[in-house]
Amino acid sequence: MQGNWALAKKRTRLEQRARIAQTIRSFFVARDFLEVETPHRVPGNAPEAHIDAVQSEGWFLHTSPELCMKRLLAAGYPRLFQLCRCWRAAERGTRHLPEFAMLEWYVTGCDYHILMEQCEHLLDSLRPEGLLTYQGQKIDLQTPWERLTVADAFDRYGSRSLQQALAEDRFDEIISFEIEPRLGSHKPTFLIEYPSELAALARRHPQRPHVAERFELYIAGLELANAFSELTDPVEQRQRFIDEEASRRNAGKPPYPSPENFLRELETMPEAAGIALGLDRLVMLLTDSATIDEVVAFTPELL
């Protein structure tokens, strides 16, 4: 009997992956972040129209540790990170797994600009030489990286303006097929200032309330991370949850209980910013792997 060759041939990638996770932990510990673990099985997730949870005996597997992480911020923890597995039903593609590894970190007393700098520093600790090649694209990691507003990205790369795309309900298509492949192609790009209706948990820009303080990080066309200045107004947060939950129910999705503990404790949450980064995609980028399958030992199909 020979060993399973499909598993054996992944050894190099798995060794690289383990080193990346180790570097990430050292990076945050050195900056006085507390590593925490929060439950994977929860009564409900933050309702979002397009993210579906896996059900688990009447509860759900978490789609992100976000709500628990913010309750810890509200209880007075200033800097937190978590490296955990998350589940999103029916997401499977060359860059998606229904069970995947997420890195989230949160900082109080600042807005999302600090997270952009931390992304730059994190990549610097993972790739000190300041250069990487992904699928033939040479990427210069020298800071500062590009900051591009969503509206400018539509003007520069899209077949129509942001306003037109929203009016025609084609935002997701234009972003996915026209804009994303061209983002971060020489230098990493922070796509910033999302329309506020596309950011259920983000704070509105203080001067321009039609945009939210949300960014996504792209390198070599790979979407790596999503970040916010956190919304800390419990009244506005409750209303946004009601709206998102209504659109979930209209689509026939199983209802989530309203996260009352979270909403109550949000009143004591200080100004904060938080980010979710897909670890599998980061490993793809750093190991020049074309598909997410190459950077995990097991895909669902191999089980």
Next chain:
Amino acid sequence: MLTCSDLRKGTKLMIDGEPHVIVQFDFTKPGKGQALYKCKLRNMITGALFDRTYRSGESFEPAALEERDMQYLYQDETGYVFMDQKNYEQTTLNDEALGDQKYFLVDNMEVKILMFGERGIGITLPNFVNLRVTMAEPWVKGDTAAGNNKPATVETGYTLQVPSFVEEGTLIQIDTRTGEYVTRVKE
């Protein structure tokens, strides 16, 4: 009816009354956005290829095609000839209908042929096939690291990645669904 979650490489759909098969598939989803299902479809009658993107919530009519158990006989200038083992009727599939699967056909192999009316338009092979390696780099002594690989060509002309210990003359098992090496066959 099928929904978007049924879409994958190999799914067969009826579009405008003709059967189509998904030959390339990717799921994509911009951050916080809706799922998009990017498909390359092949019209199973005309062979025409085209791209189409579906969004979650759409539904599809499955292509209800009859599958018949047949045996592979031989290849001639008209294509690949199969015979129904119940009534001895023969049907011929062309190169296009077989695609890369032609590399996994072995004489007398029992397969399922997809029928659209009286016409064979597709094939389902057994999941695994054994083929002999006809060309491979020699094994470098001392290279025992698990997971090292190299290219090899098998008797049908198909080239794939194999572990370094596989040599010319070795009989190997290939997964016909992925085209990948599975194991060495003991003889």
